[in-house]
Amino acid sequence: MDKNGHADVTEVPYRSTAGAPPGVEVLGFADLTERARGHGVDPYSPVRVAFHELITVRTGTLRCSLDFTDHEVAEGDWLWARPGQIHQFRSDLGSAEGTVVLFQPGFLDTATAEVARLDQHFPYRPLTPSGAAGDALRSTLDLLDGEYHALGGLPLDAHVEVLRHLLAALVLRLAHQQRATHEDMAHATATEAFRRFQQAVERGYAHSHRVEDYARELGYSVRTLTRATRGAAGCGAKRFIDNRVLLEARRLLAHTDLSAGVIAERVGFPEATVFTKFFRKLSGETPTAFRGASRTLGRGGHPRGTGT
Incomplete structure (x- = not known):
């Protein structure tokens, strides 16, 4: 709930489980369910987490969604x-076997x-590494899992450093596979200007929708940011900002009961009418229509027999 009593997105910070090393956890699906409920979180509700989740399935199939895309x-x-x-799990975590690695953004070195x-x-989107790449990911995960559950085999500071290095190896392999599988050449050759612009938009989209403001902050010309963004993301800098604002608006419309006026304020608009005009222009429908459709599609998404 927000301060006015409206249902809001469930924000889930990283909280270490008692007895676990700080900053990282390696869990089976059943352990993940227990961990969530132990922290007072419904494991099947949509949540916005403040940490990374690496999910891999050994047997069975797991259904989940990330930002309105079902996987x-x-x-x-x-x-x-x-x-x-x-993020939301849409099938029973007990119907598949696998591993989830949770880690804080600051756990790995710069x-x-x-x-x-x-x-x-x-x-x-899901990755399906095959051959040597798949074997390397699996063997690295096995080493990480084994070390994680060997608490006491080393002094705690040494144990945490081994976990950090093993997780780094896993993340670097997975990131390489992700780029090779999903990114087009434009993404692969993204410039430093675009990366800085993307980071600035992530920090500031709720305060400014103007390319000029980001150009001034970063020390680039508007033309440079537009060219860099078009090469990396396939759209201009202004559209990139608008897409980020639209994503956040959709998140709030689908997963909260906040009014259009409150959502407008959260994503940087002076009033609801301006926000509605923006939303309709970019998405082809009103915020109210989108909210109604998302609620209709979301019904039945909770796995049978697992509700709380």
């Missing part, structure tokens, strides 16, 4: 949910975070 994660697949995304592009926000 089926089958045997051998990996799905990477990033901090800030709206060099690893930069190479793996942990702060990038491209669309994400």
